[in-house]
């Protein structure tokens with residue numbers, strides 16, 4: 001008995017002292033299991049919270065994960081200055097049609113009536129408008145006569161000057177977004193649905209945030225539920241509050257609340273996206289008139305921005321005209337200028353509505369809305 005106990009004791013001692021061996025999990029196992037549980041959640045993302053793993057973690061790694069879940073990342077877009085230069089290649093279609101076409105025609109040795117007809121056609125096809133086209137052709141004819149033989153550089157200079165005159169670089173294109181003391185500036189965004197109105201409101205919020213402004217968005221397009229969500233998404237990305245109302249609710253009441261929120265939050269600018277359905281002219285007038293009146297109980301409407309889709313041509317122009325008759329439009333945001341060869345609409349819309357193009361949409365990206373720069377526009381069309 002004593003012997004067998006001694007044998008067992010010696011045997012156990014031998015087994016315990018053996019450097020490594022199979023079949024001994026009880027000795028080595030206990031210190032091991034916690035190691036992976038401690039390390040894995042630390043490396044993994046927020047979804048690793050379940051299973052009690054995080055409860056065994058020391059506090060430091062847990063806090064950042066929670067913060068990450070609570071606060072979505074706020075984007076700070078780059079300032080708007082120079083955006084049009086960066087995006088000028090997007091005008092390639094207009095350049096090919098208008099610029100290259102005209103340069104080629106004007107460089108011909110002999111400019112006979114047929115050539116002038118072609119020039120006229122090119123200008124009209126690019127949506128410059130009939131009366132402006134006639135005036136331009138007249139002007140170009142006189143200048144070409146004076147020049148006589150023309151070098152390519154002279155032709156380019158001639159065309160550049162002519163286009164620039166028509167784009168009216170002297171117009172004031174400042175977007176009035178500066179607050180008045182305690183009260184924010186208010187930008188009312190109007191236009192036919194589908195022109196990119198909500199998108200433009202959202203992109204404009206980014207432009208202003210990029211320029212260091214605090215913005216509140218008002219989703220007064222209560223007619224289309226998706227527009228509200230869409231606007232809120234734009235706002236959330238740049239940390240701009242979005243004031244919304246019930247679907248089908250009163251747009252004027254949303255506009256009022258948005259301005260009130262802007263005052264409360266000491267915002268610089270409130271952007272109000274409207275529905276502006278073009279059912280009847282009187283209906284439109286009533287709706288937008290009410291929105292404006294209600295805003296004016298608390299602030300002033302500094303800018304009425306009419307959104308116009310550059311690809312819709314004369315049809316879009318007619319709709320724009322109705323809006324211009326109903327509200328006092330102060331600026332035009334011309335969208336989808338990247339997707340059309342009809343860059344001439346910049347000229348015709350300004351002519352026909354008597355309002356400057358202040359912003360241009362040059363793509364679907366969030367920062368593809370740029371303050372309109374006439375020189376950059378004309379240079380992009382005629383090429384360097």
Ligand SMILES: Nc1nc2c(ncn2[C@@H]2O[C@H](COP(=O)(O)OP(=O)(O)OP(=O)(O)O)[C@@H](O)[C@H]2O)c(=O)[nH]1
Pocket residue numbers: 191192193194195196197198199200221227230334335336337338339360361362363364368
């Ligand atoms: N290529 C291009 N696409 C644009 C531009 N502006 C807007 N869009 C696109 O046009 C598409 C349709 O926009 P819309 O249907 O007008 O949508 P919306 O902006 O909500 O317009 P509303 O119905 O008036 O609220 C979207 O995919 C936009 O990204 C632009 O300047 N260039």
